[in-house]
């Protein structure tokens with residue numbers, strides 16, 4: 001039963017990924033001038049998207065996120081009010097790539113003809129998710145959906161958001177483009193600052209709790225040697241854990257990355273067995289103090305690893 005449902009969902013998501021993007025949809029009429037001063041109601045699936053929309057839209061948008069940032073992005077259960085929020089929104093911004101498996105049904109049931117759906121992963125070079133490669137039936141079989149953890153990808157995502165806002169509110173096109181340019185410049189500065197901090201690190205090998213960090217690791221030069229959970233919500237086997245323990249010891253891996261959204265039990269056990277240290281990073285802004293925006297979150301996550309890995 002579950003397998004069958006997953007297959008149907010996979011096909012549905014694949015179809016939507018190919019043909020259902022907000023950007024290739026027929027043009028949606030711009031708002032009428034009487035309502036032009038009202039902020040545009042935008043709904044984001046994740047707080048990271050909320051932050052990016054706010055950077056481009058500023059006072060022209062009223063953005064809410066369906067997830068608060070404290071839930072895992074994989075196991076979120078929609079609230080009854082989510083459908084009302086979609087009915088009330090003008091634009092919905094999502095990652096895609098099968099991450100928000102729950103959102104397609106919500107959009108369909110909300111049946112809001114004015115809703116512009118922006119899929120921010122379109123055009124982003126996608127990394128294969130090692131744990132589920134070759135499984136097209138899997139919701140994440142399209143590739144690793146954690147694209148936002150590389151600021152270079154975030155820049156592309158921001159461009160999709162800007163295009164969406166201009167489509168709805170062309171009057172303020174100049175302002176959106178200006179805000180976008182400013183934000184991309186800010187991201188560049190953040191990256192440059194972090195690259196300087198990363199330079200002295202020798203050993204950049206880590207183990208992650210769930211496979212969220214491949215884009216982040218590639219951008220900042222960390223080497224992920226393994227993950228505890230191949231899928232959030234499933235328990236790894238005893239053999240997998242003992243293999244990881246062996247690897248941590250022989251490869252001299254000093255850091256195990258966990259997240260505030262996940263149960264810390266297994267990372268703690270691995271740390272006790274090996275002497276490695278658990279470092280809590282968040283893939284979603286707002287889950288830890290000092291990670292309220294996307295930029296501050298990326299800085300926080302890199303800083304934590306720099307502090308844990310420096311000699």
Ligand SMILES: [Zn+2]
Pocket residue numbers: 073074146210211212
């Ligand atoms: Zn994830």
